[in-house]
Amino acid sequence: MIKTKQAAYTILEDGNVSSPGGFQAGGAAIGLRKGNKLDLGWIYSEVPASAAGVYTLNSFRAAPLLVTEESIRQEGKLQGIVVNSANANACTGEEGLINAYTMRQTFADQLGIPTAYAAVASTGLIGVQLPMDKVIDGIHSIELQGQADDFAHAILTTDTCTKQVAVTVSIDGVPVTIGGAAKGSGMIHPNMATMLAFVTTDAAIPADVLEQLLKQSTDQSYNMITIDGDTSTNDMVLVLANGKAGNKELHPGHADWEKFYAAFHYVSQELAKKIARDGEGATKLVEVRVQHAATAEEAGAIGKTIVASSLVKTAIYGADPNWGRIIMAAGNSGATFNPNNISVWLGDVQVVQAGKPAAFDEQSASKQLKQQTVVITIDLQEGSEEATAWGCDLSYDYVKINASYRT
Amino acid sequence: MIKTKQAAYTILEDGNVSSPGGFQAGGAAIGLRKGNKLDLGWIYSEVPASAAGVYTLNSFRAAPLLVTEESIRQEGKLQGIVVNSANANACTGEEGLINAYTMRQTFADQLGIPTAYAAVASTGLIGVQLPMDKVIDGIHSIELQGQADDFAHAILTTDTCTKQVAVTVSIDGVPVTIGGAAKGSGMIHPNMATMLAFVTTDAAIPADVLEQLLKQSTDQSYNMITIDGDTSTNDMVLVLANGKAGNKELHPGHADWEKFYAAFHYVSQELAKKIARDGEGATKLVEVRVQHAATAEEAGAIGKTIVASSLVKTAIYGADPNWGRIIMAAGNSGATFNPNNISVWLGDVQVVQAGKPAAFDEQSASKQLKQQTVVITIDLQEGSEEATAWGCDLSYDYVKINASYRT
Incomplete structure (x- = not known):
């Protein structure tokens, strides 16, 4: 709600x-x-x-x-x-x-x-x-x-x-x-x-x-x-x-x-x-909401690591609901949490339930990644702190723009 | 030598x-x-x-x-x-x-x-x-x-x-x-x-x-x-x-x-x-050598930050001798050094001399970035430690491979 x-x-x-x-x-x-x-x-x-x-x-x-x-x-x-x-x-x-x-x-x-x-x-x-x-x-x-x-x-x-x-x-x-x-x-x-x-x-x-x-x-x-x-x-x-x-x-x-x-x-x-x-080559805004973290710092670190991951960004560009990369990025954030409690949503489609794959419809999940604003929600069940991070997808145009910025 | x-x-x-x-x-x-x-x-x-x-x-x-x-x-x-x-x-x-x-x-x-x-x-x-x-x-x-x-x-x-x-x-x-x-x-x-x-x-x-x-x-x-x-x-x-x-x-x-x-x-x-x-989509091996650092850890941090920078990687893909991005990445590494002492080489072409642009030939520098192995050398003039990091360039194919890994 x-x-x-x-x-x-x-x-x-x-x-x-x-x-x-x-x-x-x-x-x-x-x-x-x-x-x-x-x-x-x-x-x-x-x-x-x-x-x-x-x-x-x-x-x-x-x-x-x-x-x-x-x-x-x-x-x-x-x-x-x-x-x-x-x-x-x-x-x-x-x-x-x-x-x-x-x-x-x-x-x-x-x-x-x-x-x-x-x-x-x-x-x-x-x-x-x-x-x-x-x-x-x-x-x-x-x-x-x-x-x-x-x-x-x-x-x-x-x-x-x-x-x-x-x-x-x-x-x-x-x-x-x-x-x-x-x-x-x-x-x-x-x-x-x-x-x-x-x-x-x-x-x-x-x-x-x-x-x-x-x-x-x-x-x-x-x-x-x-x-x-x-x-x-x-x-x-x-x-x-x-x-x-x-x-x-x-x-x-x-x-x-x-x-x-x-x-x-x-x-x-x-x-x-x-x-x-409007990030270079971006086609979408990505918003990562991290909820129920032990500390606001850890919530922020997880959000920023997910939104910065090239693998997450390319998957969003391709509208591929490859949630494993989101989990992987959360695990790289340096934050301490129990991997068996984490849940993940793409838009309103739950893809991970308590650390394990949730049963979800690929088409519906992919549709969530085709929005102009893609919302990823992470629930850690560790505490009461939260944070939101923003970024964009990684597209061919990012490479194009940056391979020839000066020339 | x-x-x-x-x-x-x-x-x-x-x-x-x-x-x-x-x-x-x-x-x-x-x-x-x-x-x-x-x-x-x-x-x-x-x-x-x-x-x-x-x-x-x-x-x-x-x-x-x-x-x-x-x-x-x-x-x-x-x-x-x-x-x-x-x-x-x-x-x-x-x-x-x-x-x-x-x-x-x-x-x-x-x-x-x-x-x-x-x-x-x-x-x-x-x-x-x-x-x-x-x-x-x-x-x-x-x-x-x-x-x-x-x-x-x-x-x-x-x-x-x-x-x-x-x-x-x-x-x-x-x-x-x-x-x-x-x-x-x-x-x-x-x-x-x-x-x-x-x-x-x-x-x-x-x-x-x-x-x-x-x-x-x-x-x-x-x-x-x-x-x-x-x-x-x-x-x-x-x-x-x-x-x-x-x-x-x-x-x-x-x-x-x-x-x-x-x-x-x-x-x-x-x-x-x-x-x-053989990184995803890579067309070249990138080797970053950091020399005369105060500590081996700082040398390593600088090397890894440079080789991980998307902006550096795309510039290498495009053979663009945009050394500002290398400097920028070094500055983001968390290592402590005097920016006014840093020198940078692309292959054997010096592009930065003591923190300032060196006079160099764009064509020669660009040629260094077209090698199968691109060597970037950073000299900090801070001490006697060194480290080498390896990576690859960031190409259109990286995006292609990762936007559709599962589908």
């Missing part, structure tokens, strides 16, 4: 990063991507906003991450973000770091904001220096009054569609809006990926509270998706809160905190799921 | 598991695989042999592993091994366990050896009960004087070729021979995989020494290969030493121990590399 929870927030049609009050966003084509595609995006807040970020755990952290982290560390505030696609400015040494600083300075000057209030992000090919003449000319061409949809397009690489969402929620009786845009596609794995996500809100909330909120929400959204098990050098989620809504400052003791958290978390999960669904 | 070490052992042409004295092996077609392929294999030693095994670390351990481990635990001896392909007898509950015991008993009776001297192994589809009538009839049809090549064929699943090797080495002035056969293909990952390997030797060596030798050699051979990052429920390496060569009992204090170890380890590495080269 599905429990219907009354959502305290409203999803905005065509919502985006400029849905919250006081934000603008736009994009331009500056010649970094082939075919004159949009490749430079920017977000601007009319007033300095509380800011927080989470960053890749890869040992190689790209130059723009170092520069953006430095900006946020100064006052916990940002007023503008500039993003380029096609080039990650990663593994580019000192020259790359200088280029990221130059990019930040040029952008801050163009908007007339303090250097420390500007953030930079890059995504694309690793190990090539940014063509700074194009980047600088591009930033000089930025004019406010842009289209948020252009921003969403400008940050893409091998993505096939934009990823945008916004919700509104009543806090202290005033409407507070949260918007977001993200890009994903390859190198997507728990603990950040070549994944960039930008969240804006007109809520009033201090930077330290925002940081805790972002970390907590990230652990159950962006960090629960995987495309190919690789973690990029450039992953980053940034959130800006400019206080334009006029609510009282939010913190965990605030009467409407749970409502705000739920709305914020919805935005995180929606962006994460949109990234997973 | 390549250092040529005088090998103390000789590689036997067409060597196999019956090359050592006192061993026989064979195979039969008993109707488990489609197209009347060989699907039941056996090895027999004329006298009880010292025996040791290493097993999968997957939480789900298939029934035949439990039964074989029980056999070896009793006296540290084996005299016969029976293997079926097409069905893994994994996740089959109590019925599966009873079937594995029945398989062992039937085989022991057929050969006239004690039950505790018989081992069983299975590989293939998970979660389906063995058709015991076929298995029992098949075992009853076993006659000694078989062909070792038939054994090597009978243990295959999606493998495209047999994997066999044998070497001879002089110990105490008498020739000692070591032979092996293996199967691999999918679900191959460090710490065992759907990988079965069987090693025979006529050396005299006690079971406890043999077990230590096997574990040590496994860590630098079978456990250093990966095909798709998944670890099977059925992986097992068994070694039998029947003492027929007439050498003095081997142990680490024996004057010829190093020679014997080198010969034994060559067999392990050759079988492991043959498995990696």
Whole structure:
């Protein structure tokens, strides 16, 4: 039985990063991507906003991450973000770091904001220096009054569609809006990926509270998706809160905190799921729900291992109800559980009952794997904790895209 | 410069598991695989042999592993091994366990050896009960004087070729021979995989020494290969030493121990590399050498992470010298090193020098990735430890094979 929870927030049609009050966003084509595609995006807040970020755990952290982290560390505030696609400015040494600083300075000057209030992000090919003449000319061409949809397009690489969402929620009786845009596609794995996500809100909330909120929400959204098990050098989620809504400052003791958290978390999960669904070569979103685990960590580990398994992913692509691979992946997760208690469902078709094959109709099970969203449920009968992980199938197109990314 | 070490052992042409004295092996077609392929294999030693095994670390351990481990635990001896392909007898509950015991008993009776001297192994589809009538009839049809090549064929699943090797080495002035056969293909990952390997030797060596030798050699051979990052429920390496060569009992204090170890380890590495080269859909063997690491564990972790990365594997398939992905994978390994010191070579073409792009010719680098064996070298400049990992590229055929394995 599905429990219907009354959502305290409203999803905005065509919502985006400029849905919250006081934000603008736009994009331009500056010649970094082939075919004159949009490749430079920017977000601007009319007033300095509380800011927080989470960053890749890869040992190689790209130059723009170092520069953006430095900006946020100064006052916990940002007023503008500039993003380029096609080039990650990663593994580019000192020259790359200088280029990221130059990019930040040029952008801050163009908007007339303090250097420390500007953030930079890059995504694309690793190990090539940014063509700074194009980047600088591009930033000089930025004019406010842009289209948020252009921003969403400008940050893409091998993505096939934009990823945008916004919700509104009543806090202290005033409407507070949260918007977001993200890009994903390859190198997507728990603990950040070549994944960039930008969240804006007109809520009033201090930077330290925002940081805790972002970390907590990230652990159950962006960090629960995987495309190919690789973690990029450039992953980053940034959130800006400019206080334009006029609510009282939010913190965990605030009467409407749970409502705000739920709305914020919805935005995180929606962006994460949109990234997973649009994984390189993906034809389906895969959602793995792990129930009755001893700990939430073990539930998460099992979910992520299943959704990351190439054998599970290819079986889903082929709509083959080969549940042995799901069991095998669960057994590789490092989690401790009794294999004789595990049950598995593909959609609503039970395929494993207490560690043994359940009697099921192959056709019905295969049909469950042909849905646009494939749901796999694992019940461990070990405890009361749960977790959900998201990913996608592994198709011929994944190989095609990645065998010739540069050429 | 390549250092040529005088090998103390000789590689036997067409060597196999019956090359050592006192061993026989064979195979039969008993109707488990489609197209009347060989699907039941056996090895027999004329006298009880010292025996040791290493097993999968997957939480789900298939029934035949439990039964074989029980056999070896009793006296540290084996005299016969029976293997079926097409069905893994994994996740089959109590019925599966009873079937594995029945398989062992039937085989022991057929050969006239004690039950505790018989081992069983299975590989293939998970979660389906063995058709015991076929298995029992098949075992009853076993006659000694078989062909070792038939054994090597009978243990295959999606493998495209047999994997066999044998070497001879002089110990105490008498020739000692070591032979092996293996199967691999999918679900191959460090710490065992759907990988079965069987090693025979006529050396005299006690079971406890043999077990230590096997574990040590496994860590630098079978456990250093990966095909798709998944670890099977059925992986097992068994070694039998029947003492027929007439050498003095081997142990680490024996004057010829190093020679014997080198010969034994060559067999392990050759079988492991043959498995990696024949990974599902593979077109090339990939060898990743990590040098000057702080610890051997970190060197191994970096090598395995690189060779397991889908993005690295697809780039190698496409002969795209996209070294950023190699760097990215190294950064995801969990090893600690200074990114500014790392250097990378594709074959003999240096592509990264101290953390930054080296000037290199794209054509030459791409040519390195078109070899039958692609060698990637990573130099960390952190210490003096090293490790080598093996894998394969990721092609369209991997997807093809795995999207329709059962159908």
